[in-house]
Amino acid sequence: MAVLFLDLDRFKDINDSLGHATGDRILRAVAERLQQTVGHGQTVARLAGDEFTVILEDLAAAEDAERVAREIIMAFEAPLQPQEGQEVSVSPSIGISVYPDHAQVPTELLKRADAAMYQAKAAGRRTWMRYDDSMEASIRRRATLAGALHKALDRGELRVVYQPRQSLATARITGAEALLRWSSPEHGEIAPDEFIPLAEENGMILEIGEWVLREACLALQRWRQHGLGGLTMSVNMSVLQLLRGDFAGVVRRVLDDTGVPPQALELELTESVLMANAAQTALKLQAFRELGVSLAIDDFGTGYSSLAYLKRLPITTIKIDRTFIADLGHDPEGAAITTTVIAMAHGLGLNVVAEGVENQVQADFLALHHCDEIQGYWVSRPLDAMACMAFIRNRRPPAPRAAARPATPP
Known part of the structure; x- marks a missing residue:
């Protein structure tokens, strides 16, 4: 099983420029495209704001989660159409954690997929990263530098x-x-x-x-x-x-x-x-x-x-x-x-x-x-x-x- 943690790149800027009503329509369009991409046999959820998760079950290998992440990123190369006559380009950054390799309880799987997502953003956004232990140190450094x-x-x-x-x-x-x-x-x-x-x-x-x-x-x-x-x-x-x-x-x-x-x-x-x-x-x-x-x-x-x-x-x-x-x-x-x-x-x-x-x-x-x-x-x-x-x-x-x-x- 794998957890994909998605965050939309610079979504706050879309809200600031187009307004929250349009932002809400974009989130609905994102949800639809995500579900279409991974198929209705997998779980897609919105956690909060512009954060989504995908739960992939019955994987033959951890690399299958990376293949799905690539497919998601490719799916968002085409602009969204939140309403007729409007096109908006958004891209996700994706973090991946795998059960049981990275954690064995849901909260830890989410936490580590989230950590991997931040590394994807640091790598330039619009990409995916799979969790590894070095990412915890990177997150601590990030918090220290922010202060x-x-x-x-x-x-x-x-x-x-x-x-x-x-x-x-x-x-x-x-x-x-x-x-x-x-x-x-x-x-x-x-x-x-x-x-x-x-x-x-x-x-x-x-x-x-x-x-x-x-x-x-x-x-x-x-x-x-x-x-x-x-x-x-x-x-x-x-x-x-x-x-x-x-x-x-x-x-x-x-x-x-x-x-x-x-x-x-x-x-x-x-x-x-x-x-x-x-x-x-x-x-x-x-x-x-x-x-x-x-x-x-x-x-x-x-x-x-x-x-x-x-x-x-x-x-x-x-x-x-x-x-x-x-x-x-x-x-x-x-x-x-x-x-x-x-x-x-x-x-x-x-x-x-x-x-x-x-x-x-x-x-x-x-x-x-x-x-x-x-x-x-x-x-x-x-x-x-x-x-x-x-x-x-x-x-x-x-x-x-x-x-x-x-x-x-x-």
């Missing part, structure tokens, strides 16, 4: 570093992306993909996000005062900042306070966040475009974009995810995806930035296929504000060599 994060900003433990972006056509540095870092005296360096989800869950991302935006704009204005004009600053925006309150007003105030022109700021949102409710997102994003701020889709290629919505969103830039760039030169599929994204983006009049560029081969491939900009260790590691200013001022790189022929077959 420490409340004090991190006041204690000055957070800092912003900047990774330069380079034009492939001119080899000129065009700007930088602001990246948040946390150095804790008790816990050492904590990775952003570990603490940023915590900040989103407890709402601290609103305060932290505004602080990062202000720090980044202050750094850019100092660079401008030292003669480095024409640069842009990219800042990541959380879905909570987008959906709650008046973040466009916050951006306007920070730009006024720092003296940074709106066209010098670019806000980035991940593809999965943008597409979770593209119609509502498009309305929210329009306020930023009216300010004159640029908008980018980050990690493009890892989510599930609808091209119909993509052309409606007021975006200016697509950033190709590093997982595709890492494969350039030895994987024809990664190369095919990259070239297709570049051609599609240019067809829509969008700027294209490749993330995670680490060597000359990747840079040459991207130059050959007319990618606009690159970002990654081949250009520079993330630097503090002063070091980044010095790097931009002194940078005189050669333009990437054009490869003799495309890496993909005709």
Whole structure:
């Protein structure tokens, strides 16, 4: 027997943006799709909120539970239709515990499936994890870091570093992306993909996000005062900042306070966040475009974009995810995806930035296929504000060599 513990990714954001009545209809649609996927011979239950469980009985092997988890995730690739004329994309994160391997009483089976579900969320959401004993320690660390994060900003433990972006056509540095870092005296360096989800869950991302935006704009204005004009600053925006309150007003105030022109700021949102409710997102994003701020889709290629919505969103830039760039030169599929994204983006009049560029081969491939900009260790590691200013001022790189022929077959 196995217990699958499901939690809908970012469901609170759906409630906040569409309202609880629509949220309730979505939960009913989720329940129906779950039951259809696992079959009526298995038990599907809603525990609370957006948490569901599936009890699978008479399994031949534990791996059968993982097969069902995969089928559930695939079933939610198609949007839900909570009411006529409305489509909403949701995805589950799933934790699995198996009887009698992981526990022998119901409460412990649920607890361990829940622990595995949190690991699935930490692994990037929209995936599944099977419980193992190391997850208990991970949950304790998560709770400890959540408590420490409340004090991190006041204690000055957070800092912003900047990774330069380079034009492939001119080899000129065009700007930088602001990246948040946390150095804790008790816990050492904590990775952003570990603490940023915590900040989103407890709402601290609103305060932290505004602080990062202000720090980044202050750094850019100092660079401008030292003669480095024409640069842009990219800042990541959380879905909570987008959906709650008046973040466009916050951006306007920070730009006024720092003296940074709106066209010098670019806000980035991940593809999965943008597409979770593209119609509502498009309305929210329009306020930023009216300010004159640029908008980018980050990690493009890892989510599930609808091209119909993509052309409606007021975006200016697509950033190709590093997982595709890492494969350039030895994987024809990664190369095919990259070239297709570049051609599609240019067809829509969008700027294209490749993330995670680490060597000359990747840079040459991207130059050959007319990618606009690159970002990654081949250009520079993330630097503090002063070091980044010095790097931009002194940078005189050669333009990437054009490869003799495309890496993909005709």
